[in-house]
Amino acid sequence: MLKIKDLTVNIGTKEILKGLNLNVKAGEIHAIMGPNGAGKSTLSHVLSGKSGYEVTGGSVTYNGKDLLEMPAEIRAREGVFLAFQYPVEIAGVTNVYLLKAALNAIRKHKGLSEVDAMDFLTLVKSKTKALDMDEKFLYRAVNEGFSGGEKKRNEILQMAMLEPQLCILDETDSGLDIDALRIVADGVNALRSENRAFIMVTHYQRLLDYIKPDFVHVLADGKIVKSGGAELALELEEKGYGWLEQA
Amino acid sequence: MSANNDEINNLLNQDYKQGFITDIQADTFPVGLNEDVIAKLSKVKNEPEFMLEYRLKAFRHWQTMPSPDWAQLKIEPIDYQEISYYSAPKSKDNGPKSLDEIDPEILEAYKKLGIPLAEQEQLAGIAVDAVFDSVSVATTFKSKLHEVGVIFCPISEAIREHPELIKQYLSSVVPVGDNFFAALNSAVFTDGSFVYIPKGVRCPMELSTYFRINASNTGQFERTLIIADEGSYVSYLEGCSAPQRDENQLHAAVVELVTLKDAQIKYSTVQNWYPGDKEGKGGIYNFVTKRADCRGENSKVSWTQVETGSAITWKYPSCVLTGDNSVGEFYSVAVTNNLQQADTGTKMIHIGKNTTSTIISKGISAGRAQNTYRGLVKILKSAENARNYTQCDSLLVGDKCGAHTFPYVEVKQPTAQIEHEATTSKISEDQLFFCQQRGLSAEDAVSMIVNGFCKQVFKELPMEFAVEAQALLGLSLEGSVG
Numbered sequence: 001m002l003k004i005k006d007l008t009v010n011i012g013t014k015e016i017l018k019g020l021n022l023n024v025k026a027g028e029i030h031a032i033m034g035p036n037g038a039g040k041s042t043l044s045h046v047l048s049g050k051s052g053y054e055v056t057g058g059s060v061t062y063n064g065k066d067l068l069e070m071p072a073e074i075r076a077r078e079g080v081f082l083a084f085q086y087p088v089e090i091a092g093v094t095n096v097y098l099l100k101a102a103l104n105a106i107r108k109h110k111g112l113s114e115v116d117a118m119d120f121l122t123l124v125k126s127k128t129k130a131l132d133m134d135e136k137f138l139y140r141a142v143n144e145g146f147s148g149g150e151k152k153r154n155e156i157l158q159m160a161m162l163e164p165q166l167c168i169l170d171e172t173d174s175g176l177d178i179d180a181l182r183i184v185a186d187g188v189n190a191l192r193s194e195n196r197a198f199i200m201v202t203h204y205q206r207l208l209d210y211i212k213p214d215f216v217h218v219l220a221d222g223k224i225v226k227s228g229g230a231e232l233a234l235e236l237e238e239k240g241y242g243w244l245e246q247a
Numbered sequence: 248m249s250a251n252n253d254e255i256n257n258l259l260n261q262d263y264k265q266g267f268i269t270d271i272q273a274d275t276f277p278v279g280l281n282e283d284v285i286a287k288l289s290k291v292k293n294e295p296e297f298m299l300e301y302r303l304k305a306f307r308h309w310q311t312m313p314s315p316d317w318a319q320l321k322i323e324p325i326d327y328q329e330i331s332y333y334s335a336p337k338s339k340d341n342g343p344k345s346l347d348e349i350d351p352e353i354l355e356a357y358k359k360l361g362i363p364l365a366e367q368e369q370l371a372g373i374a375v376d377a378v379f380d381s382v383s384v385a386t387t388f389k390s391k392l393h394e395v396g397v398i399f400c401p402i403s404e405a406i407r408e409h410p411e412l413i414k415q416y417l418s419s420v421v422p423v424g425d426n427f428f429a430a431l432n433s434a435v436f437t438d439g440s441f442v443y444i445p446k447g448v449r450c451p452m453e454l455s456t457y458f459r460i461n462a463s464n465t466g467q468f469e470r471t472l473i474i475a476d477e478g479s480y481v482s483y484l485e486g487c488s489a490p491q492r493d494e495n496q497l498h499a500a501v502v503e504l505v506t507l508k509d510a511q512i513k514y515s516t517v518q519n520w521y522p523g524d525k526e527g528k529g530g531i532y533n534f535v536t537k538r539a540d541c542r543g544e545n546s547k548v549s550w551t552q553v554e555t556g557s558a559i560t561w562k563y564p565s566c567v568l569t570g571d572n573s574v575g576e577f578y579s580v581a582v583t584n585n586l587q588q589a590d591t592g593t594k595m596i597h598i599g600k601n602t603t604s605t606i607i608s609k610g611i612s613a614g615r616a617q618n619t620y621r622g623l624v625k626i627l628k629s630a631e632n633a634r635n636y637t638q639c640d641s642l643l644v645g646d647k648c649g650a651h652t653f654p655y656v657e658v659k660q661p662t663a664q665i666e667h668e669a670t671t672s673k674i675s676e677d678q679l680f681f682c683q684q685r686g687l688s689a690e691d692a693v694s695m696i697v698n699g700f701c702k703q704v705f706k707e708l709p710m711e712f713a714v715e716a717q718a719l720l721g722l723s724l725e726g727s728v729g
Binding site for chain 1: 672675676677678680681682683684685686687688689691695696698699700701702703
């Protein structure tokens, strides 16, 4: 589904990613771990199309297409979803309006008709319930006055509604207490399927107790320096990142 | 980073769509202003003697007044002798008797603006008075309104047909010498709408006036007077547009509202005068005095305005809360782009006991525009237990524009409760990226964010206007209001 080859990325004149390689197949969950400043967030942002990053070399292919050529909204409509580390607030725009606008933009891209209002309500209510969220959230302005945990749950709700193919979770566990973490993890686990892939970017091993990855990669100084199975995360938890960076 | 800002700018720089010129034959006075011109004007309009005296008194007063000077506005001096004070489409006699007599070009012009005047196409539930340059060309649904006793007609007709109401109420809210432009308007106003809602009547439809400036080198000086008698209710809508011209044109209107005991007026404006081009050439100077007197107890006036046009907007729809328990409301969205300047806000003067006022102002600045909120809340000694809530929010798009807030508060009564909140924010790159990452185009994202910002005001607009207002911001609608 996703092939990243020798990717190099600058912010300004500073090189952040220095030749990154990663292959992700449908149905797989990849965890990207690494110390602060290794380039984890840069990777999430470059894949999802945020401006401000200069790709200086390498390629990213998504379902056979050149991902880097696509504007951010086209990537989203093609099924790339980023769950933000810091979800933004939008005053006066209700959650339910955003969800409907986003869903319709994606449906239109796929050549489908706009979703029927009643069908939409039924769908959004069932997804809200599945995430243990109060329906009132739907009619509140996007993330306005939400707690950290509520914001992250809201991201998962959007993911559940938009049914993306490639989900990128950027430090989704940061700022979550243990109950919220479990709810978010349950939400993600419920979305696991053989046509869907996940890239989880995280600093801590904690999230991986709840969402079991197929692969764990260590990102350090702009490159993947070590890859392995779920057991690698435990080793990292024990030894820290230092031994890999020096290697 | 700047890519997103460029998209915002493209979106905001859509061309002015009402800029067409209608080619009709018109009777236009030569430029210049003196007592003879005023006498001629009064004669052309077949006015009774008392109106000429009123006009001359206003003119003489105006001549003694200095042209005002504003701290936040840059205005080229206006030469009042270079303006024509009357321009009317040529007609056989004193105004069209039926739609057949209206120049088809004019009907076509209103049709282009989305205001069909022909009976079979009229908008259901809205009666329209169409003012073209200096005269009212058509008023729809007149007879239907007459059945319930509502008078809705051009003010020039009211001066002839209902002089007793005119004598009683004209300038009873905005005195002739109130300010420079009000005095000028009183001397030379040509037409506008007159509304009288009798006791206990709830006006069965929305009333609306559409102002169109067409002729060049003319000013539009319209006058609107709305009287809601005891226990009555009316919702009134005002829309405006003008052709695209290189010179500045002056629009100096006066609007007076009077509510008697238990009466309510809801006054909504969507102002879309030509704003000038991107270099600031041309555009309408919109200097307007709008004031309501909540004269009776328990009466209420709501002003809702969406200001998108004009090179310069100078306007403070105000409420004088005379009656006990009366309520004044002001909801405003003011958008400025390129070199537009807006200095707008409201005045709430609390006189009666237990009077309350609410002010919600949303300013959006883009390009190099300057947007100023200027508001006064005044609580007099007599206004026991008066309350005011004010909220002023500014949204900046780009980094070359400005937003300014000048709230004035004068309280002479210790029981008053006053709240003021103000915020300034920018459409952030992060918000835009978030929306795009959910599949929305940058255009839809900006539209959604701006709509969200204006929502508190848009929800006060009547349905038809809310739609127009959103479309005016260059935005797609779909449900974000409501």
